[in-house]
């Protein structure tokens with residue numbers, strides 16, 4: 001990267017920053033600023049634009065959409081299409097211009113259809129992704145602007161806060177209690193402290209003054225000078241590639257393996273047809289083309305497109321309900337989700353936290369408690385929580401005491417407390433605030449109402465613990481505070497100093513329950529989704545909330561107990577437990593993994609830094625728009641409105657998507673497959689090909705067009721009321737019943753045409769074309785629902801594409817237009833017979849689908865998947 005910088009500097013010496021060494025953290029800030037032609041108050045927009053042109057956007061992986069020619073090329077080189085085009089060219093060369101023209105038109109028609117649909121879907125998804133993209137606070141033109149991370153350039157100065165992602169590599173110019181999580185690069189799960197200054201070593205572990213793209217800030221505030229962006233950044237490439245990868249869901253894998261199965265069958269069938277044709281009539285271009293056309297008809301070539309379009313439609317509809325899908329395939333998991341884990345604050349409560357009182361150890365009002373907590377909140381560095389905000393929102397004391405910070409141990413979710421070493425007049429003191437039960441265990445004395453201290457004996461300890469419990473049961477969140485005098489010379493503290501403390505008392509906070517949560521949870525439960533609460537808060541508070549909201553929950557497990565359980569033992573317990581309290585961040589992830597081990601499809605919704613591991617571990621990671629960057633980045637789905645109600649909507653949408661893709665799968669595996677199979681068999685016994693090759697292709701194209709409406713279709717309420725998972729058994733059962741039915745009617749048609757009407761080539765082909773396309777298209781109205789077809793109304797778009805497709809087919813076959821493609825007018829009795837066959841087929845399909853589509857109960861289904869995590 002140095003080389004490119006040097007080259008560019010020669011081209012435009014005045015504007016371009018000088019090269020910075022790889023180990024940029026060994027340079028002093030001034031030198032770096034100078035080299036990058038940057039200033040602490042940031043670049044101007046003009047400078048930044050110039051650099052953006054030069055260095056490119058700050059993207060580690062350029063995920064530009066493939067261009068139109070690339071998409072076209074990709075499809076033309078697909079083996080079947082390529083063979084088809086070559087064969088058509090040979091037809092043309094041998095003088096059969098008609099075949100050539102028709103085949104080329106049909107092939108490009110279907111490719112165009114595919115590309116247009118896919119592009120539309122991609123556009124929708126990209127717009128959605130952009131709407132929840134992460135931004136950064138960048139100093140530009142002397143002001144702080146919220147910019148998309150792509151726009152960041154070397155030399156930019158960025159302000160970072162706890163919970164945000166580091167958007168590029170850079171040097172810490174200043175910072176307060178900066179803690180970075182670099183696990184994504186180093187695998188080290190604990191946060192590392194970062195301080196401004198100059199590092200001595202070139203090793204990455206020496207870079208205590210640098211931040212790297214793709215990592216996150218878990219504590220403190222930082223101002224950073226960007227040194228490298230995009231692919232030049234040290235680790236950006238890794239982190240972005242991790243984020244961009246979309247692993248296929250169980251559903252996608254299932255559909256894919258079905259596609260492969262069909263493909264193999266196709267190969268077998270085509271070879272078989274070719275061989276028998278060769279033996280019977282010798283090798284001819286027409287029979288070769290016929291075999292290839294059959295293969296084209298059989299391959300579920302539209303499946304990827306239908307999947308994408310259906311998912312994109314689903315995403316667009318979710319967006320209308322304020323749910324943004326970042327990873328498309330998460331929609332399936334959303335529909336399949338049968339357990340939803342949620343944290344408490346913000347999802348079940350309003351997250352409007354108010355400080356409602358402060359109490360001494362004896363339970364009496366104590367302004368001193370407020371004062372101490374306030375000092376802690378004010379001076380402690382690192383992550384500030386909404387509890388700190390609530391305390392600091394109180395009016396400040398009339399005479400603020402002259403006080404200064406010497407050192408501190410910032411809050412973390414494992415310890416659940418924060419300590420600060422303060423100097424107040426002649427006194428040097430530790431002030432610790434945090435989860436009260438744990439804090440009480442670190443205390444050996446209590447402060448009494450008159451300010452003197454008394455030893456804390458077991459009886460007093462039990463009494464205070466009982467009092468805390470009682471407050472919690474009334475829904476009050478408590479934060480304890482304790483202190484200890486330190487030697488005047490003390491300059492630093494460590495966690496070991498959080499011991500032998502004097503207990504001062506507790507502050508109480510209220511966070512009103514979200515009234516809408518009751519109904520939202522009830523809807524989820526009704527939809528077959530079990531709701532579990534995983535909170536860092538104390539048991540009584542969580543229980544009080546559950547009672548207030550009347551949530552149906554059983555069982556309770558605390559983080560302390562989970563710490564002693566093995567993963568296997570935890571997996572046993574999670575099933576029967578719905579409330580998890582005093583849970584540390586990594587434990588949140590463990591619980592989610594344990595549930596997945598039990599065969600559940602698990603969703604997790606949370607907004608904090610501490611929720612990110614669980615959001616990541618879940619099948620469906622959910623966060624809210626106001627959540628921290630890390631939580632939003634880890635999530636697959638973002639709720640724009642922090643309302644659980646939209647979740648139930650989203651689940652429905654996921655299931656609708658599933659239902660529609662299953663419709664396409666069913667169409668492909670039954671009637672389409674049956675028709676092509678019949679044609680292959682017919683070619684063996686008929687003295688001529690049942691359809692000319694380009695007629696097979698035309699049949700296929702019209703059929704594809706008719707199916708474009710499937711992603712728009714509505715789904716029966718019955719389909720939406722339970723989680724659904726891909727089930728190969730169901731697909732096979734359906735295929736084995738409906739496939740033969742379709743073939744049975746085809747064979748009957750052949751017989752009637754040959755022996756009843758003595759049809760010759762043209763008439764046979766015309767009649768067969770009409771019969772096969774009509775049955776193939778119209779059966780969608782039967783198999784799109786498990787209920788009697790007339791009780792479930794199809795979406796108008798599906799009606800339009802299906803009937804439109806059929807109309808085009810009939811127009812081609814039955815009017816003089818058809819002469820060009822080798823069709824002839826059919827006599828009225830034959831037409832009437834075809835109509836009768838089609839009607840009979842639809843009636844038979846309606847009857848048989850009751851067996852083919854019988855729902856397997858959810859209990860049985862879950863029992864089957866449980867053993868296979």
Ligand SMILES: Nc1ncnc2c1ncn2[C@@H]1O[C@H](COP(=O)(O)OP(=O)(O)OP(=O)(O)O)[C@@H](O)[C@H]1O
Nearest residue numbers: 343344345385411416417418433434435535536537
């Ligand atoms: N700023 C702070 N200083 C000291 N202790 C804190 C602070 N913030 C939170 N705590 C303690 O840590 C505990 C866990 O934090 P928190 O409640 O945010 O976790 P959580 O898992 O996100 O909970 P929730 O389910 O309510 O969202 C709190 O109950 C409180 O006791």
Ligand SMILES: [Mg+2]
Nearest residue numbers: 343344345608
């Ligand atoms: Mg939380």
